[in-house]
Amino acid sequence: MNYGKLAKNSDSSITISMEGRSSKISNLIVKAGCGCTTTVTSKVGDKYFINLEYDTTRVGEFSKTVIFSFNQNSQLFRITGKLQGKI
Numbered sequence: 001m002n003y004g005k006l007a008k009n010s011d012s013s014i015t016i017s018m019e020g021r022s023s024k025i026s027n028l029i030v031k032a033g034c035g036c037t038t039t040v041t042s043k044v045g046d047k048y049f050i051n052l053e054y055d056t057t058r059v060g061e062f063s064k065t066v067i068f069s070f071n072q073n074s075q076l077f078r079i080t081g082k083l084q085g086k087i
Contacts, residue, residue, distance in 0.1 A: 003054070003085030012054040012085075018068070019047040026071045033065035037083060054083055061086045 006012055018025060028048045030039040036055040041048060052066060061084075068079040 001052070001081065001083050003083065005086050006054075006056050008056055008059055008087055010056050012056050013051060014053075015049055015051045017047055017049050018070070020072055023073050028068065028070040031067045031069075033067070036062070037064045037066065039066065052083060054085070056087050059087045 001014065001016075003012060003014075018028065024046050025048065028041060028043075028050075030041050030050050032039050032052075036058055038051075038053045038055075040051040042051075043049070050068075054062065054064065064083045066081045066083060068081065070077055
């Protein structure tokens with residue numbers, strides 16, 4: 001996910017959603033690679049909503065890792081994503 005350019009102290013909150021197409025996702029865990037990125041996960045029905053936010057008081061370019069872990073069809077999946085941008 002590329003934020004592009006953000007102003008210092010601006011709102012960097014984005015929300016993404018995840019749901020299984022052919023079968024349900026369960027036990028979603030989202031972890032940020034450092035303390036400058038926060039994650040909040042909620043679930044409505046079979047759909048998960050993940051709010052991601054980067055600390056825009058930190059000036060400069062950034063590239064941060066976010067790991068999504070979940071079960072689907074009795075299998076564990078891990079997806080690694082990146083938040084990128086410049087303050």
